[in-house]
Amino acid sequence: MSVDSPSPAPAPPKKPLYEASTQFKHWRYSQESLADVRSKLNEAAVAVIRQTFEAYEPGSSSNVSFLNANEEHLLVTFYVTRITQLCGHFRFPEEVEATAATYLKRFYLKNTVMDWHPKNVMLTALFLATKTTNNPISLEAYTHNIPNTSPSDVLDLEFLIAQSLGFEFAVWHAHRALWGICLTSALQQLPSIPPDYAKSQSSVYDTALNHVRASRLTDAEFLYTPSQIALAAFSLTAPEIAQQWLESKQTLSESSPTKIGSGVLGSIETIKSIIINAGQRPETEAVREVDRRLRLCKNPEKVVGSKAYLARKAEEEKKAEERRSRKVASTGEGVDPFGDELDQPKPSLVDYDDDDDDD
Amino acid sequence: MDAVERENADRQKRWAKEQKVGEGTYAVVYRGREVATNRKIAIKKIKVGQFKDGLDMSAIREVKYLRELKHQNVIELLDVFSSKTNLNLVLEFLDSDLEMIIKDRSLVFLPADIKSWMAMTFRGLEFCHRNHILHRDLKPNNLLTAADGQLKLADFGLARDFADPGHKMTCQVITRWYRPPELLLNARYYGSAVDIWSVGCIFAELMLRIPYLAGDSDINQLDTIFRALGTPTEQEWPGHTKLPNWHQPSTTYPKTPLRDLFTAASADALNLLGKCLVYEPRKRISALEALKHPYFFAIPFPSHPSKLPKCAAQVAVRAAEDAEQANIDQNSTGPGVRAAEPGSRKRKLNSPEEFRARSIARRLDFAKQANSP
Numbered sequence: 001m002s003v004d005s006p007s008p009a010p011a012p013p014k015k016p017l018y019e020a021s022t023q024f025k026h027w028r029y030s031q032e033s034l035a036d037v038r039s040k041l042n043e044a045a046v047a048v049i050r051q052t053f054e055a056y057e058p059g060s061s062s063n064v065s066f067l068n069a070n071e072e073h074l075l076v077t078f079y080v081t082r083i084t085q086l087c088g089h090f091r092f093p094e095e096v097e098a099t100a101a102t103y104l105k106r107f108y109l110k111n112t113v114m115d116w117h118p119k120n121v122m123l124t125a126l127f128l129a130t131k132t133t134n135n136p137i138s139l140e141a142y143t144h145n146i147p148n149t150s151p152s153d154v155l156d157l158e159f160l161i162a163q164s165l166g167f168e169f170a171v172w173h174a175h176r177a178l179w180g181i182c183l184t185s186a187l188q189q190l191p192s193i194p195p196d197y198a199k200s201q202s203s204v205y206d207t208a209l210n211h212v213r214a215s216r217l218t219d220a221e222f223l224y225t226p227s228q229i230a231l232a233a234f235s236l237t238a239p240e241i242a243q244q245w246l247e248s249k250q251t252l253s254e255s256s257p258t259k260i261g262s263g264v265l266g267s268i269e270t271i272k273s274i275i276i277n278a279g280q281r282p283e284t285e286a287v288r289e290v291d292r293r294l295r296l297c298k299n300p301e302k303v304v305g306s307k308a309y310l311a312r313k314a315e316e317e318k319k320a321e322e323r324r325s326r327k328v329a330s331t332g333e334g335v336d337p338f339g340d341e342l343d344q345p346k347p348s349l350v351d352y353d354d355d356d357d358d359d
Numbered sequence: 360m361d362a363v364e365r366e367n368a369d370r371q372k373r374w375a376k377e378q379k380v381g382e383g384t385y386a387v388v389y390r391g392r393e394v395a396t397n398r399k400i401a402i403k404k405i406k407v408g409q410f411k412d413g414l415d416m417s418a419i420r421e422v423k424y425l426r427e428l429k430h431q432n433v434i435e436l437l438d439v440f441s442s443k444t445n446l447n448l449v450l451e452f453l454d455s456d457l458e459m460i461i462k463d464r465s466l467v468f469l470p471a472d473i474k475s476w477m478a479m480t481f482r483g484l485e486f487c488h489r490n491h492i493l494h495r496d497l498k499p500n501n502l503l504t505a506a507d508g509q510l511k512l513a514d515f516g517l518a519r520d521f522a523d524p525g526h527k528m529t530c531q532v533i534t535r536w537y538r539p540p541e542l543l544l545n546a547r548y549y550g551s552a553v554d555i556w557s558v559g560c561i562f563a564e565l566m567l568r569i570p571y572l573a574g575d576s577d578i579n580q581l582d583t584i585f586r587a588l589g590t591p592t593e594q595e596w597p598g599h600t601k602l603p604n605w606h607q608p609s610t611t612y613p614k615t616p617l618r619d620l621f622t623a624a625s626a627d628a629l630n631l632l633g634k635c636l637v638y639e640p641r642k643r644i645s646a647l648e649a650l651k652h653p654y655f656f657a658i659p660f661p662s663h664p665s666k667l668p669k670c671a672a673q674v675a676v677r678a679a680e681d682a683e684q685a686n687i688d689q690n691s692t693g694p695g696v697r698a699a700e701p702g703s704r705k706r707k708l709n710s711p712e713e714f715r716a717r718s719i720a721r722r723l724d725f726a727k728q729a730n731s732p
Contacts (some may be wrong), residue, residue: 017490022426044362110363131412131419134519139412151411158413159441164363167439169423 018225022168027106029222035069037109042069045112049299056300056308066297067114071290076108077217078287079118083126084213090145092126093135098173100129101216103165109222110164115299116157123149124157132169174212174221177230178205185234185245192240208237214279215271224271228264232271242268370440374449376402385415390452393437399452400437404445417516418446424492424515425450432483434503434513453511457561458500459670461568466668470625473565474654475661476502477631479510480558485646487512488551491521495532497557499564508664521550533557535580536570540591541640543581544602552640555649559635566621566628582608588636589614596638627654 018024029037046066053061067075080101087097103125104118111121123146130137143149162169182205185193194200211233215221220229235242246264300308374391380401381388389402405418425436425448438449457476460466480502487494495517503513517532527547533539539556541549563571572587574580585591590611591599599605617629624632631654634644644652655661 020427020429020490111361115361128414131414131416132423134416134420136412136416155413159407159444159446160361160363162414163367163441167422168426169419170427 018172018227021172022166022170023172024225026166026168027222029219031219031223034109034219034222038069038073041109041112042067042072045114045299049114049297052300052308056311064297065293067290067294071293072108072113074282074286075113075290075294076104076118078282079122080104080217081281082119082122086122086126086146090137090142092130093133094175095133095173096126096129096135098175098216099133099171100126102171102173102221103129103161105221107161107164111160113294114297115302116160117294117298120153121157121161124154124161127154128158128161128169172226174215174226174229174233175209177227178208178212178233181227181230181234181242181245182208185241188245188248190241190244190248192244204234204238204241208233211236211275211279215275217280218274218278220271220274223274224267228267229271232268232275235268236272236275367440370438371442371447374400374402374438374440374447391449401450401452403448403450404442405448407441407444407446414446418448420518421515422446422448424518428486428490428492428515430483430486431509432479432511433486434511450513451505451511453503453505453513455504455670456500456513457502457504457510457565458498460504460668461499461564463668463670464568465671468565468568468668469659469662470623470628471659471662472667473562473628474659475664475667476510476565477558477562478650478655478661479664480512480561481646481649483510483512484554484558485650487518488554488646492518493521493551494518494554494557496534497554497561498534498537499561502561504667504669508667508669510664522548524548535577536560536573538580539640540581540584540599540638541602543577543584543604544599545604546602549640551645552643555635555643555646556640558646558649559632562628562632562635563621566624585612587615587620588638591638599638625654625657627652627657630654 049066050061050064053064083100083104084097086092087100100122104122107116107121107125108118127137127139127142130142139151139154143151143154182201186201208230212230215229215233220232224232231242231246234245246268301312303309373394375394376389376391378390379387380390386403386405389404391400391402392398393400405415407414407418422436422439425434426439429435434453435451436448437451440447440449480497484494484497492515494512494515496514497512501512501514503511505511519528522528525548528549530542530545530547530549533542533553537557537560539549539553542553560571572580572583574583585608590608593600600607617624617633621629621632631644631649631652634652635649637643
């Protein structure tokens with residue numbers, strides 16, 4: 001095939017597909033920026049909630065011990081492990097589990113657990129993930145299998161979650177990259193590949209996959225690419241093969257400008273230590289403690305039945321009422337309600353008259 | 360208001376809805392403008408409240424893929440926001456589609472025009488396939504055209520990622536006339552070749568100005584294909600008789616050269632067409648190979664997009680809109696996004712599974728409930 005063909009668009013230096021993804025463009029952080037996002041979010045949330053407390057009962061916020069960013073994060077991490085449990089229960093594919101975990105973690109880069117409890121968000125994130133990965137299940141079947149959960153518990157948060165994700169549903173996963181590494185390393189004649197590698201390969205994959213799963217409890221996906229995380233997981237399992245596989249890629253890409261330098265090796269080592277150190281289920285006792293405090297410091301406007309909640313609802317109701325009366329006024333008051341009716345368009349499934357007050 | 364809600368409200372403010380230009384069962388399309396630049400846009404509002412399973416699969420697929428795909432020949436999703444229980448997709452404004460253009464008998468297509476549309480279609484498709492995405496609903500009315508003549512793939516409500524080998528997929532995809540034989544035989548493992556078949560059918564339709572393989576039922580569709588291209592032999596398509604829906608046909612049709620029907624086409628054009636309509640999916644040409652096919656390098660060269668034929672209606676609308684913009688006449692009722700001439704035939708999916716699969720009207724019917732094929 002000729003190289004000088006005019007199409008597809010003669011992109012100058014070839015950019016990896018991954019770099020065109022929303023994941024690469026919008027969900028990549030440094031350690032520092034990630035910590036910064038979380039602490040700012042936490043500070044802002046605490047300020048708002050403190051104000052709410054004060055507004056309804058002056059002085060009531062002084063003895064509330066709000067959660068800090070680390071505590072929020074601990075709780076979210078705990079609920080990532082709950083996703084795993086639920087996926088085991090439903091026998092959802094790896095893709096669903098990984099996607100739901102990412103959704104949950106991304107959600108809490110935009111929201112605080114003091115507004116939205118992760119146990120609820122987790123359920124909706126998982127349900128949404130079944131759909132975005134093309135493994136849909138009916139809502140009824142889903143909630144039927146989860147105790148004390150009604151369909152509306154799941155649906156009520158769906159929009160909020162989709163919005164928080166910026167409607168960016170596609171996620172690139174490390175377990176996919178790992179599968180690729182396993183397939184290609186088996187095909188290549190790497191010197192350290194043992195003669196019976198084909199046999200042991202699936203156990204190498206399984207062990208490495210467990211490291212990838214552990215990485216989901218960490219921030220690795222916000223800091224590194226899926227392929228780097230996969231290589232780190234592979235390297236934790238079969239360091240020599242991983243090293244040679246990486247070298248083989250280097251020779252392949254000799255001619256290209258993107259040489260794999262020591263930077264990658266450094267990253268791999270960092271990811272390995274992240275997986276080893278942070279890739280664990282949080283201590284139940286610590287989680288319980290945070291959750292206990294959360295009950296006291298959560299946003300009262302979001303606690304059904306509380307004074308603040310009722311006040312907010314009343315406020316919303318008032319606004320809606322105003323809007324309705326405005327609409328009535330604008331459509332003409334005093335017109336005979338029995339007149340002109342036949343000229344009205346027939347009601348259709350879509351009520352498009354109802355749209356221009358989307359505020 | 361939460362930060363996320365605020366952000367949503369801010370997004371919403373960036374776009375102004377102007378007038379409703381079309382409606383389907385589950386969605387409404389508005390013409391609108393980007394407030395900051397006055398650029399024309401289309402807003403597709405999908406009602407979510409009525410789905411008992413929440414966000415609908417078609418809407419999710421469309422958003423998921425269009426969020427990732429940015430290419431000159433793929434419709435651009437500019438923004439997404441929600442309002443109450445509606446999901447609003449802000450799309451670039453495209454005022455026509457290839458179906459309208461094909462049906463406009465006043466237009467004459469030069470071979471260079473067809474070549475240009477084909478090149479843009481293959482470019483858009485190659486980009487999808489490069490990103491491991493199957494479109495699964497290519498047909499002339501999903502190929503939209505912009506004011507500058509650029510053609511864009513639209514309607515990703517049936518799209519999906521390539522499946523892993525051994526992973527089953529539904530065969531109830533692609534509108535019948537454009538559906539490849541392997542799907543008609545209920546193959547559950549397939550690949551990007553399904554989209555190529557559709558492009559082949561579109562290519563033929565551009566030359567004939569009528570749908571090439573217009574079967575009137577799913578059963579009849581296969582017969583229509585065999586009649587046009589000859590009944591496949593085991594040699595040219597190994598294993599096809601093992602596919603789930605295979606029945607030994609009562610008549611065996613001979614191969615007739617494409618030349619017999621496509622009398623005016625160049626040899627290169629017929630060669631490429633033939634490669635898109637190869638029975639054996641693995642031997643069908645890929646989008647990338649197609650782009651390198653001699654057809655695209657032979658004289659006449661593809662027309663410049665701005666020189667391509669446009670529907671008279673489309674041109675008139677644009678003139679009306681310009682006028683409207685000048686005197687701010689809000690009463691203009693000119694059709695906007697993809698308005699079809701009344702009574703146009705719609706290519707519809709027919710089996711009940713398909714209706715279930717596409718529970719929202721991703722393609723909005725402007726001429727409501729027209730006669731289906």
